[in-house]
Structure formats: C-alpha cells, structure tokens
Amino acid sequence: GAGVSQSPSNKVTEKGKDVELRCDPISGHTALYWYRQSLGQGLEFLIYFQGNSAPDKSGLPSDRFSAERTGGSVSTLTIQRTQQEDSAVYLCASSLAGTISGEAFFGQGTRLTVV
Amino acid sequence: GIQVEQSPPDLILQEGANSTLRCNFSDSVNNLQWFHQNPWGQLINLFYIPSGTKQNGRLSATTVATERYSLLYISSSQTTDSGVYFCAVGDTGTASKLTFGTGTRLQVTL
Numbered sequence: 001g002a003g004v005s006q007s008p009s010n011k012v013t014e015k016g017k018d019v020e021l022r023c024d025p026i027s028g029h030t031a032l033y034w035y036r037q038s039l040g041q042g043l044e045f046l047i048y049f050q051g052n053s054a055p056d057k058s059g060l061p062s063d064r065f066s067a068e069r070t071g072g073s074v075s076t077l078t079i080q081r082t083q084q085e086d087s088a089v090y091l092c093a094s095s096l097a098g099t100i101s102g103e104a105f106f107g108q109g110t111r112l113t114v115v
Numbered sequence: 116g117i118q119v120e121q122s123p124p125d126l127i128l129q130e131g132a133n134s135t136l137r138c139n140f141s142d143s144v145n146n147l148q149w150f151h152q153n154p155w156g157q158l159i160n161l162f163y164i165p166s167g168t169k170q171n172g173r174l175s176a177t178t179v180a181t182e183r184y185s186l187l188y189i190s191s192s193q194t195t196d197s198g199v200y201f202c203a204v205g206d207t208g209t210a211s212k213l214t215f216g217t218g219t220r221l222q223v224t225l
Contacts, residue, residue, distance in 0.1 A: 035215075037156075042217045042218055043201070043203075048211040048212055056211035056212065058211075091158070103148065103160065103163040104148065104213060106150075106157075108155075108157050109156055109157075
C-alpha cells in the first residue's frame, strides 16, 4: 500500500487476555519501529526491526511484550496477560534506510483499551 | 541517551498569527523530523531536516546541527494547524530509534 497500515484501529480487551497488533510497512522499507503513546503523552520507543531481526528491543516494558517480523514485511506486536496500564495507542513506523538516518513514516495507530 | 526538549509546551494563537516552535537536543544527530499530530492522532510528516532550511507553503524549518537546535515556523496560522507538534531525532550513537520531544500543543482560534 501507499502508507503504513495498522490493524485493528481499535481494540478493547479484558484484563488478562492476550492481544496481537499488526503493522504493514511501506513496501520496500527495511526498517520498522513500534512506539507507544499514552493519553496526552509523547511517544515511547518499544522495538526496532532491521529486516526480520530486532537489534534493539530495549523499550519493551516487560516480558509480556514481544514482537516479530516475517518476510521483511509484516510485523506483529503481542501483549500477553494484558493489564490496564497497557492501555495506549500503539504506533508503527517504517523507513527505507537501514538506520534511523532515513525518514520515518507512521501508521494511524491501534488504540488499545484494557478493561 | 539523547535528550529532546521542545518549547513552548502550549501555545494559543489567533488565526492569521505567526509562531516559532523550538526543539533543543543534547547530542549530535543524523536525523531530525518534525511531525504534526492531528486531533485524530495521526502523525503527519512535516519536515525531514537533519540540517539546513526547508520550506513547504506556510511552514518552514531550520536546523542548526552544530548548535543542537531546530526551529519550526508557522506563518498565517489556520485552525487546521491545531494539534501537537513533535520534534524527533536520531542520534549518531544509535541506529535504532527516533527519540521524541514532549511536543508543543497548538490551538489556533478564530
């Protein structure tokens, strides 16, 4: 597609359930990033992919969070045993260059609400 | 890690006014981007500007990398300019991420 696509747009889940968030980057972009934005806050880095590998996972807040990327394209962020503090907008970005020196483009985000 | 500070945190303008938003960063950068987050949460790319000056319509930006700051100029503001403006940088010490400032919340009134 023309831009970064994320699904679902909105997700409401019960505390303790697992959720999967999907990101389709811009075709040909080798770098992919996940960020989280809590209400009224800035963007918090979660994880960076270069191709299918994740050289920087330093932002994942706990071992309940994991992510994978397959075929150098689609990425899935999984949150296990969701907690209320996981409620936030999860944003995905991609860039053409292999390093952060390239311009990054963001998807519209997935708004996650844990009840 | 690199620190990014934006000022002012909040700004209210009357339609037609001009404004300058500032982004200071604490280390050398190889990437600097300005984004506008609209009321629906979408991050819109405004400028990719690790150095130099760019203009796009009523908006322009300047980055002085040696002095570690960037400025975003909005002229003849419109109500559609309302939202949050973020500066984000990639520092030369890491290949992995953009670090975001806390943003400037702009409200343009009639």
